[in-house]
Amino acid sequence: MTTSTAPTASLDASPDLTRSRFDDAMSTPQILFSFRGRVPRKVFWLYGVLGPLLVSVMLEMLLGIVGVSERRAEALTTALLIWPFTAVSVKRWHDRDHSGWWVLVYLIPVIGWIWTLVANGLLRGTRGANRFGADLTAAF
Secondary structure, three states: OOOOOOOOOOHHHOOOOOOOOOOOOOOHHHHHHOOOOOOOHHHHHHHHHHHHHHHHHHHHHHHHHOOOOHHHHHHHHHHHHHHHHHHHHHHHHHHOOOOHHHHHHHHOOOHHHHHHHHHHHOOOOOOOOEOOEOOOHHHO
16 A cells, blocks of 8 residues: 655645725725725825816816805815825825824825825835835735
8 A cells, every 4th residue: 555645735724715805905985084004005096186186077067057156066075085095195205104183284285285195196015014014005
């Protein structure tokens, strides 16, 4: 009787079938409403720039259709989007290992907007874990 010494595949090496590649490391409500954690540049562009831009255009158009003045529609849209934009920006500053209070640089006219866009949209965050959590760049 011969015994086989061929290596067998370990069960630990099997892929995690409960998680798809489309699962995010952070849920959408966490991205939009929480000030904890870190997000990579991709999330900043999708949830902090492109998403609010599309929502504001659609909402202002809908409010215009129902007869709301342009000025009031803009104010309502800004009030609705200020929290999600701030939450995404704070997490992006965290990714760069800065305090979330750096989000206030956005209040400086023109220079603050450019600084925020460059720092959060173009510069890579801290590689590896920092004081705000794990690096999620590969997770998104």
